Amino acid sequence: MLQIVGLTLREISLTLKEPFQISSGTTTQRRILLVEIEGADGTHAWGECTAGEIPNYGPETIDTAWHAIREWVAPRVLGHAWGGPEEIQPALEINFRGHHMAKAAVEMAAWALAAEMEGISLSAKLGGTRDRIRVGISLGIQRSPAALVEKARAALDRGYRKVKIKIKPGADVEYVRAVRLALGPDAPLMADANNAYTLETAESLEELDDLGLMMIEQPLAWDDLLRHAELQKRLQTPVCLDESITSVDRAEDMIALGAGKIINIKPGRVGGFLQSIGIHDVCAAHGIPVWCGGMLESGVGRAHNVALASLP
16 A cells, blocks of 8 residues: 655756757756655655746646646645555546646656655666666757767767757758768767757758668657658658657557657656556557657656666
8 A cells, every 4th residue: 555645845956067958949957846755654755847947848837837736636646545656647637637747746756655665676666677778868959060079979988878969950960960970870879859840841851861860859749640650751760759749648649650660758748657657568569669868857857767767
């Protein structure tokens, strides 16, 4: 039995070591909402809300998450005798639409609490089997191709196993080509557009086919699976969907439509660990690779991501 008797919200602010620019804007400081929960036996665990200050990634913000957790999530989870953390996410969906990041912050803390109470790792509680994770880095849009090459080379020298390059129209092919030429044909590179293109402006993405990328992430609008399917037919490079995948159902839709060949699972985006595991399992059944991306989290959120990434 899992019973949560206390829930505390705390906000912290972390300054990035350097500005992080993507197609929709630049981040220099990160407001972060942390959730601390207490079990009936006095055990404590933490969760993190991945919402940002403005609704440019999804519809939530850190302020809406504060409100949603305080007014709706906390009253539903506190004091109830749960059979396990897997019961929480379905209960939060009853007459309570959206607010995935707010729900996930508490649901993921509940999984961590259950693991702590059982004396096992969060990875083991989720069903993870890997004891080593291949870690990548995401490089924001740089002032020049040369500056990007310098960042990418330094990242590989530091031991990162994948390099994701943020792109946008006008800062795409030239930048990625410069990195490929500088680092060679075997460097593990991918591109991420963060919804920056339309089918009409995506012609430049076809030029990336010659550069041997692992994937192009979220090139088109977050809610448009049909046009992603059309774009995937035009590209040899696999399309990876991020913002578009908000549930197991959406993952199944992507697979059925051929809207992408890879999924980036971010547990905050999909409502927590239960949905993340479900997406992982659906993709495994269909031969679709998955990986776990980040949202500029603190150590709490990054630890949760590593635990999820340990799934087989």
